[in-house]
Amino acid sequence: MARLDQLKTPLFDAVKNYVDNNVIPFHVPGHKKGAGLKELREYIGERALQMDANGMEDLDFANNPTGVIYESEKLMAQAFGAEHAFFLVNGTTAGVQAMIMSAVEPGEKIIIPRNAHKSTIGGIILSGAMPVYLQPEINDRLGVAMGITEESLKKAIKENPHAKAVFIINPTYYGAASDLKSLVRIAHRHEMTVLVDEAHGAHMSFHSDFPLTAMEVGADMSAASIHKTAGSMTQSSVLLLRGNMVAPEKLKQVLNLTYTSSASYLLMCSLDIARKQLATEGSNLLEEALNLARMARDEINKIEGLYAFGKEIVGTPGCFDFDETKLGINVSGLGYTGYEMEAKLRKEYNIQIELSDMNNILAIVSLGDKEENMATLINALKDIASKTEVIEHAKTVYIPQNPKMIVSPRDAFYSQKKKVPLESSVGEISGEMVMAYPPGIPVICMGERITEEIVDYIKILKEQRCQLQGAADPYIDSIMVLGSD
Numbered sequence: 001m002a003r004l005d006q007l008k009t010p011l012f013d014a015v016k017n018y019v020d021n022n023v024i025p026f027h028v029p030g031h032k033k034g035a036g037l038k039e040l041r042e043y044i045g046e047r048a049l050q051m052d053a054n055g056m057e058d059l060d061f062a063n064n065p066t067g068v069i070y071e072s073e074k075l076m077a078q079a080f081g082a083e084h085a086f087f088l089v090n091g092t093t094a095g096v097q098a099m100i101m102s103a104v105e106p107g108e109k110i111i112i113p114r115n116a117h118k119s120t121i122g123g124i125i126l127s128g129a130m131p132v133y134l135q136p137e138i139n140d141r142l143g144v145a146m147g148i149t150e151e152s153l154k155k156a157i158k159e160n161p162h163a164k165a166v167f168i169i170n171p172t173y174y175g176a177a178s179d180l181k182s183l184v185r186i187a188h189r190h191e192m193t194v195l196v197d198e199a200h201g202a203h204m205s206f207h208s209d210f211p212l213t214a215m216e217v218g219a220d221m222s223a224a225s226i227h228k229t230a231g232s233m234t235q236s237s238v239l240l241l242r243g244n245m246v247a248p249e250k251l252k253q254v255l256n257l258t259y260t261s262s263a264s265y266l267l268m269c270s271l272d273i274a275r276k277q278l279a280t281e282g283s284n285l286l287e288e289a290l291n292l293a294r295m296a297r298d299e300i301n302k303i304e305g306l307y308a309f310g311k312e313i314v315g316t317p318g319c320f321d322f323d324e325t326k327l328g329i330n331v332s333g334l335g336y337t338g339y340e341m342e343a344k345l346r347k348e349y350n351i352q353i354e355l356s357d358m359n360n361i362l363a364i365v366s367l368g369d370k371e372e373n374m375a376t377l378i379n380a381l382k383d384i385a386s387k388t389e390v391i392e393h394a395k396t397v398y399i400p401q402n403p404k405m406i407v408s409p410r411d412a413f414y415s416q417k418k419k420v421p422l423e424s425s426v427g428e429i430s431g432e433m434v435m436a437y438p439p440g441i442p443v444i445c446m447g448e449r450i451t452e453e454i455v456d457y458i459k460i461l462k463e464q465r466c467q468l469q470g471a472a473d474p475y476i477d478s479i480m481v482l483g484s485d
């Protein structure tokens with residue numbers, strides 16, 4: 001394909017024309033450019049609500065783009081080195097589900113790391129695929145899951161030679177990347193489609209200091225949260241496709257099963273503009289973000305009791321490369337859990353970080369960050385450390401490994417269920433997922449056997465008052481298990 005002009009924003013231009021021409025709106029949304037939603041209009045401004053249009057000829061239709069959305073998607077595809085790009089307005093969740101549903105049919109196997117995001121379980125239930133879980137490597141010092149190794153993939157393929165697809169996370173929430181190129185080569189040798197979750201890697205194509213991306217190493221599909229680290233608005237992501245393992249027509253058909261028929265033009269314009277920015281200025285902007293993250297890491301590592309991990313973890317099991325804009329900080333040397341540190345930073349210093357776990361906090365540094373904000377974070381951490389006694393042997397608490405899958409997630413989803421107190425659920429088969437969010441990695445999935453270790457871990461998460469999701473009971477005093485009363 002000829003090189004496209006990445007300075008162009010076809011969709012954004014069409015929306016600006018629509019606004020500038022003062023088109024009289026006898027169409028939804030019924031707020032009619034904000035006139036019917038005064039309080040919000042006064043707060044966010046008239047322009048944002050004028051842009052909140054709906055599908056029409058000059059603005060194209062997101063479910064079947066042939067005009068300006070199609071042009072903008074082509075630019076997006078080329079910017080990422082893909083052959084096709086599909087705008088998503090329901091996050092990477094929708095992309096993950098579409099990847100699984102288009103690559104794997106009911107009863108077929110998909111090889112998937114156990115630390116995959118909850119959206120994969122949705123994809124597995126919707127497609128009827130059978131998950132074969134791969135245990136990710138664990139970094140003992142940090143107590144967090146890393147990527148997967150070539151050896152573990154080879155072993156899973158040997159045990160499941162007819163699996164249809166391999167699912168890989170690139171990179172993990174904390175920035176660890178597997179050797180994606182080798183994993184793709186191994187999977188393709190066995191004619192397995194490679195699906196890559198790049199929820200945390202949307203920026204990586206645009207600066208050479210980042211781990212390689214799915215499209216760069218010849219994976220078949222990738223779902224990338226442009227909204228998380230590459231500048232667009234929340235919920236806006238992209239699904240990328242290349243090669244001939246999955247036809248674009250099929251992928252579009254699958255996407256349209258759940259795609260809204262009223263995609264937000266604000267979100268899609270933000271994708272158009274973020275892509276232009278990435279393609280034309282991304283390298284410089286990401287260089288600045290990298291410099292800020294590196295400076296902060298160095299400063300934080302001077303604080304006794306804290307460890308901001310970085311590229312030195314490359315070469316440890318499951319970490320082939322590392323995304324330095326993920327500023328993960330191990331806080332257990334100060335005797336705090338990550339949850340306690342997150343709450344402290346918010347309550348006492350007005351700083352909200354991205355996530356915490358038992359041992360770590362994670363700050364995301366991206367192309368919108370400024371030196372002053374980094375200094376505020378560093379100073380807050382210095383202040384906390386100066387008021388805290390450093391402890392010698394920090395405790396590391398791990399998420400329980402490898403719960404045993406007794407029935408498939410789909411069968412469990414459609415089975416009869418009963419409610420039992422969490423305390424007495426040991427030995428039962430779970431009828432729902434339980435996860436701390438973020439990161440959204442299930443502690444237990446539907447169809448898996450509940451163990452004492454899992455109940456104990458959930459109790460610790462509850463004590464830490466972390467945001468637990470997935471279960472019917474928001475406080476997880478009870479859990480749904482398979483069976484009837």
Ligand SMILES: Cc1ncc(COP(=O)(O)O)c(C=O)c1O
Nearest residue numbers: 090091092093117119197199225
């Ligand atoms: C690894 C991973 N995959 C997928 C998702 C879903 O992305 P989105 O929030 O864009 O739907 C997330 C969200 O946190 C994630 O962490």
